[in-house]
Amino acid sequence: MSDTQHPDDGVNRCPVPHDRMSREASSGCPVPHSPQWTDDGREMAASTAEAHAAASHLAAERATSMARAVADQRAGDRGVDEINERFIALIGGKLGYGHPLSERTGTLSFTWTPEAEARLQEVPEFCRELTRWRVEWTAHKKGLGSVITPEAMETKYERWGEVSHRIEARGGQRIPWSPTALARLDRVPDFVRGQVIDAVEGGALRLGKDIVDDAVLDDTIRRWTETGDFHEGRFGFR
Numbered sequence: 001m002s003d004t005q006h007p008d009d010g011v012n013r014c015p016v017p018h019d020r021m022s023r024e025a026s027s028g029c030p031v032p033h034s035p036q037w038t039d040d041g042r043e044m045a046a047s048t049a050e051a052h053a054a055a056s057h058l059a060a061e062r063a064t065s066m067a068r069a070v071a072d073q074r075a076g077d078r079g080v081d082e083i084n085e086r087f088i089a090l091i092g093g094k095l096g097y098g099h100p101l102s103e104r105t106g107t108l109s110f111t112w113t114p115e116a117e118a119r120l121q122e123v124p125e126f127c128r129e130l131t132r133w134r135v136e137w138t139a140h141k142k143g144l145g146s147v148i149t150p151e152a153m154e155t156k157y158e159r160w161g162e163v164s165h166r167i168e169a170r171g172g173q174r175i176p177w178s179p180t181a182l183a184r185l186d187r188v189p190d191f192v193r194g195q196v197i198d199a200v201e202g203g204a205l206r207l208g209k210d211i212v213d214d215a216v217l218d219d220t221i222r223r224w225t226e227t228g229d230f231h232e233g234r235f236g237f238r
Contacts, residue, residue: 098133
């Protein structure tokens with residue numbers, strides 16, 4: 001099977017469509033897509049992750065694992081055959097601040113007060129890293145300084161809360177949730193619950209499921225934890 005080039009990113013792509021909309025509209029690709037890593041891609045992902053580990057508040061090993069996982073996921077979703085240096089640079093420009101592969105990470109420095117750290121522990125573990133990164137980036141954009149306090153956290157929480165409440169106000173879930181999955185959703189803080197609903201349902205649709213059950217919830221959380229990538233295209237946290 002010969003490769004074609006995508007006009008936007010210039011990296012090799014499989015001619016069989018693998019994007020989400022194509023998968024939803026068809027029965028799927030007959031051959032599972034498995035991107036291959038080049039030496040320069042592997043080296044760039046590792047060196048970038050290690051350099052950004054401290055700014056991401058991650059151990060170097062965890063940062064490197066996350067960088068590889070997000071590259072695998074995004075390459076698979078886009079139908080990219082080869083994860084090379086060029087592709088790593090491309091997604092580094094798209095990932096948000098704080099992710100160890102993001103080109104923005106490491107450009108800023110923050111200190112968290114003990115009170116802010118304690119409040120962060122109230123956030124479920126699967127989205128705690130994301131919350132830290134988004135709080136820091138919001139503090140930067142709003143000119144709140146480099147010391148993260150509970151008050152600085154509230155600035156981001158309020159914005160998330162507005163979005164979450166709009167999502168929930170549209171009339172609840174778009175697809176059914178099992179009772180046990182709903183019980184787990186109730187443990188998610190109110191200010192991000194609407195966005196979690198959107199992202200988890202996006203994961204269910206991605207898997208071709210017509211209900212959100214514990215398996216879908218576990219798979220979505222696993223991918224978030226492994227990749228640090230909570231957007232999933234048009235689904236997920238903003």
